[in-house]
Amino acid sequence: MGKIHQTAIIEDGASVHPDAHVGPFCVVGKDVTLAADVTLKSHVAVAGNTKIGRGTTIFPFASVGHAPQDLKYNGENSELVIGENCTIREHVTINPGTEGGGMQTRVGDNCLLMIGAHVAHDCILGNHVILVNNATLGGHVALGDFVIIGGLSAVHQFVRIGEHAMIGGASGVETDIIPFGSATGNRAALGGLNLTGMKRRGFSREDIHALRSAYKYLFSGDGTFAERCKSMPEEYSKFSSVQTVLKFINEETKRGFCHPE
Incomplete structure (x- = not known):
């Protein structure tokens, strides 16, 4: 077992690398895998068939791998895979996949999910993705590499956002955003290209x-x-x-x- 605080709960069956750190009052479920150098700061709850990649850090009160908010979910053993060197900040929620969506939610490498962000069931996030505070993804959303979703934005189910695109804060995204696009608005409209990115x-x-x-x-x-x-x-x-x-x-x-x- 890894470097585990005495107040943490690690259920039998969990796989915790010897170089992982599990802080005070964390709960790690029986089907969870923590790779080397994963850090759960404190009060982190990780459940389900969840795999967390090397070097990822999760901050207090994040809920990772618990059952999807989908009424069609029937307890199937779906999966959540989080890549390497991600930073998952306070109160982030990430749900696993469902039978209707491929059985997997995936977060790529080097992603930053800021406070209160939500990644719903069956979402696929590329590498270097940033979700700013309270950005929310509906089910089945796909984000390409280097996508940035501004704070308080909401992305509708099944929307695709292409690589290097940027969504301005407080936007509602109902349709696909082309790669390199820059979009904003109550119902988001393209405003040009993400030239700065x-x-x-x-x-x-x-x-x-x-x-x-x-x-x-x-x-x-x-x-x-x-x-x-x-x-x-x-x-x-x-x-x-x-x-x-x-x-x-x-x-x-x-x-x-x-x-x-």
């Missing part, structure tokens, strides 16, 4: 200019949105950022796409 992450000047031109073509060109997706000029579509957006648009969606106002 692209610059911070080393995208070339040429890539950024091509994506800006492709964005204008997609959302203000002639014909329908579907027609413009299919007829994207090669001078733009040869760039990786534009290819990422087009690939995202061509994948299956249940919610449609967010457009500019």
Whole structure:
């Protein structure tokens, strides 16, 4: 067993790495796996078939792996997988998957979930995702790498948000957000591209200019949105950022796409 405080409760069957730290008054369920260097600060409750990756730190009063808030959930042995080097702050709630959604909720590596964030059943989060305070994800939401969800925002069930996209605070997101998109509003609308994020992450000047031109073509060109997706000029579509957006648009969606106002 790991470095466990005398007031913590570790149920029989739990797998706790010798280099994990379980602080005061934590409760770790029988099917939980804690990898090396995982730290549960104090008063953390981890339940269900939950695996927490190396170096992840969870702060007090987080509820991780307890039954989903889904009336169709019938006790199936679904899974929650949290990656490496994540930071999960106070009062965060993360639920496992359900039979209707693939049986797994997954949080990638190097994610930051700030105070009060909620990740519902069957959500899939990429790497380096940030959920700011009280951001909430409905069931079956998919977030790409480097997505940022602003504080007090709510993302509707089944919405997809592409990599490097940013959602402004206090937004309600009902439709898919393209990769690199920047959206905000009571019912979120695209306000452009997350250019600041692209610059911070080393995208070339040429890539950024091509994506800006492709964005204008997609959302203000002639014909329908579907027609413009299919007829994207090669001078733009040869760039990786534009290819990422087009690939995202061509994948299956249940919610449609967010457009500019």
